[in-house]
Amino acid sequence: MVKIAARKGVVWLVAVLLAVTSWAIAPTAYAYDNPELLPTSPTNVIDLADSLTSIQQQELDDHLSQFEQQTGWKLRVLTQFDRTPGRAVKDFWGLDDHSVLLVADARGGNLLNFSVGDDLYDLLPRTFWIELQTRYGNQFFVRDSGEDGSIIEALQSIETCLARGGCNVVPGLPREQWILTLITSVLGGVICGFAAQPRRPGQVFAWQWALIFSPLWGILFIAFGIGPVVTRTSDWLPLMRNVAGFVMGLLVAYLSPTFTNSSSPES
Numbered sequence: 001m002v003k004i005a006a007r008k009g010v011v012w013l014v015a016v017l018l019a020v021t022s023w024a025i026a027p028t029a030y031a032y033d034n035p036e037l038l039p040t041s042p043t044n045v046i047d048l049a050d051s052l053t054s055i056q057q058q059e060l061d062d063h064l065s066q067f068e069q070q071t072g073w074k075l076r077v078l079t080q081f082d083r084t085p086g087r088a089v090k091d092f093w094g095l096d097d098h099s100v101l102l103v104a105d106a107r108g109g110n111l112l113n114f115s116v117g118d119d120l121y122d123l124l125p126r127t128f129w130i131e132l133q134t135r136y137g138n139q140f141f142v143r144d145s146g147e148d149g150s151i152i153e154a155l156q157s158i159e160t161c162l163a164r165g166g167c168n169v170v171p172g173l174p175r176e177q178w179i180l181t182l183i184t185s186v187l188g189g190v191i192c193g194f195a196a197q198p199r200r201p202g203q204v205f206a207w208q209w210a211l212i213f214s215p216l217w218g219i220l221f222i223a224f225g226i227g228p229v230v231t232r233t234s235d236w237l238p239l240m241r242n243v244a245g246f247v248m249g250l251l252v253a254y255l256s257p258t259f260t261n262s263s264s265p266e267s
Contacts (some may be wrong), residue, residue: 035088046089049079051104051147060152073120073162074099077151081106100158104151111150112137123166124158131170132157173233181225181238182245188221189246193253221246 039046044064045057052060064075076093078085078101085092095101097117104111112133116124135141136154145153161167195213196206225242 034083034085035092037083037085038088038092044075044093045077046085047077047079048083048085049081049104049106049147051079051151053148056148056152060155064155067159071162072098075102075155075158076100077102077104077155079104079147079151102151102154104147106142106147109139110134110137111139111142111147112154124161125168128161128167128170135170135174169228169231171232173229173235173238177228177232178238181228182242184220185225185242186245186249188217188219188225189249189251190253191220192217192246193250193256196250196254197257 037046037048044061045052047057060077064077068074074093074095076089076095076099078089080103084105089095089101093099093101095115095117097119099115099117100120101115103113103115105113110133114129114133116129132154136150136157142150157170157172160171191213192210195217196210198204199206199209221242225246226239229239229242
């Protein structure tokens with residue numbers, strides 16, 4: 001019992017020492033409130049992580065001031081890495097229900113984070129901000145476009161939607177997302193084609209079976225193939241390509257027994 005108690009005492013002592021050591025060596029960058037990091041002059045952009053060039057900072061600062069004067073919406077940008085002013089930016093910028101704070105921090109898995117005022121949720125729902133973060137803040141986009149490109153593209157999407165009077169989804173259709181909608185369209189056509197294959201002599205199109213399977217191919221084609229396209233862009237080209245992909249998948253699946261029979265050797 002004495003040995004067990006001694007071991008417990010040693011473990012407890014080590015844990016306390018580790019906790020104290022971690023606290024002692026923790027950098028002040030993770031402090032909750034560091035107002036000394038704030039600039040002395042008014043600005044709409046605080047670039048502690050050097051994500052933007054000096055010219056980009058000045059142009060973005062002027063543009064955000066203009067946008068606020070024209071629309072009344074307050075957009076602010078904070079970039080940070082190993083230093084952050086924390087909650088001090090709220091008082092510095094006077095953030096309120098009409099404000100959006102974009103925080104760019106490369107330490108996490110996603111570069112972008114947003115602090116959104118309550119009044120904006122009536123125009124831009126929470127799903128909009130999730131899609132905005134995942135589209136422009138993911139590591140692949142940041143790698144290809146840079147941190148500055150990620151910040152500017154995200155701000156442009158917010159401004160576009162606020163100028164329109166609101167958006168349910170992020171405008172624009174990235175190539176990767178369009179390819180996914182094309183795949184689901186083709187897959188929907190394949191399922192519809194297999195379901196419509198004739199099953200009785202003299203039957204040309206088994207519409208009953210196609211109707212039975214319509215919830216499956218309809219979701220793939222309409223909800224996942226057409227919906228994301230028409231809600232994000234007015235361009236007809238990706239829409240027509242998805243429709244053509246659906247028709248091609250349907251024809252290939254529908255005519256597959258014909259190809260099989262014609263290629264099989266005669267007895």
